[in-house]
Amino acid sequence: MHARSALFDLYGDHLRACGSQAPVAALVRLLAPVGIAAPAVRTAISRMVMQGWLEPVALPDGRGYRATDQATRRLDEARARIYRRRDEPWDGHWHLVLVTYPPDRSARTRLRADLAYLGYAELADTVWVGPVASPELDGALARAGATARTARARDVAPSPADAWDLAALRASYDGWPAVAGALVAGHLAAHDDPDEAAFAARFHLVHEWRKFLFADPGLPAEVLPADWPRDEAAQCFAAEAGRLKPAADRFVARCLPSAADCPA
Template identity: 55%
Template sequence: MAALVRLLAPLGIAAPAVRTAISRMVRQGWLDPVRLPQGPGYAVTPKAERRLDDAAARVYRGADTPWDGRWHVLVLEPVRDRARRERLRSDLAFLGYAPLSETTWIGPRPSPELDALRIPGHWFDAAYEGDARNLLARAWDLDAIGRAYEEWLASAAGLVGSLPEGAPDDQVFAVRSELVHGWRNFLFRDPGLPADLLPPGWPGEKARAFFDHEAARLLPAAAAFVDRNLAAS
């Protein structure tokens, strides 16, 4: 816990907020309390490992993932409980699916986390008999996503540009963390839509190239800050 408090201090997150977040993550099954040589600590659960691996693969996806022309289709049983229904919608959006109707969702590829959600329904791969661009535009608001990429890019360029030459590694860590946090929000909006179906000059390409370059450039100093604080535990 002490190491986490030190790591999050440059982001302006106070110790009580860190402790509250950790407690919530334990209750939700993302962390397990463990005994470390230094004292009480926490370990990621298999559920958390799956989420971190999948999210990292999508955040740092680099070049476009090849698409085989088939859609992953989910046909859900009706969920009557409103709170559970909203959680399910949020989870499916994060995993890269979009609704065609209340009970039918599609994604450009299956998510490895799908089984863990225990979704009431059925899913399968399918080929669309029609113009796939029309299907994509029906499920995802491309205009809104494109504007979001442009707005993020302008904001991210200002954020990175605020770093002075030779900035200390805690400051670099804070800026890189904010950069990644802003970029990861696109996991809820753009699951890596097939490039062949996107409009010419898609803003996501320029935004992704900027993120990939800056995240890699800032990584050594940010990682040094993390390593130093973990070693101090």
């Protein structure tokens, strides 16, 4: 688990209800149970500030960092996808993005990763496709210094659904209950403090489930097999995450005293 990804998970899953901010000491304490060392946390914070995801803020408990508006939008979108709060009907049109890449190689790499995260797949060279238009597309393009033209199309050949490895995605969903069970059991056995154990288990559970945001574009039911296993895997995730949440919240409250006054 990388420190940057862990910080995104922490702000998105635990700190959103508390103003999306926390002292540095609390961030370090919260990430220690999942194996992220203090120097890695501080380095990741610095990089996220430079990238526009975090901003420094003075807090009663010391110097801290708050999620920027850009980060809050990303985190809210991710949370909606993680907990399946959005189920909009599909109008049958695909969203095509014809990208003009920036000259910088690292910027191109970041843009490809961002487009995949937003639910797009590369249909052909410079042509990306998704089931719906992402509201974050313009921001991703701007951060990379790229431009694009967009279009909507009902009939696209080859089938856009073939742009994703659905066989591998099915295997991941089918294997999720076993993966989740082993992950949670391992953390519960590894920590003496039950609240810390629940926090670490739930944190890692959400982190692993979050990977589906990069692999699964949320294709509409109309183009998926009738026995698609996503909903069953999602129910398994939600049940385990919900079971662990009360104890995990208690651990957050201990590390971040102001969390005690935050809504669940």
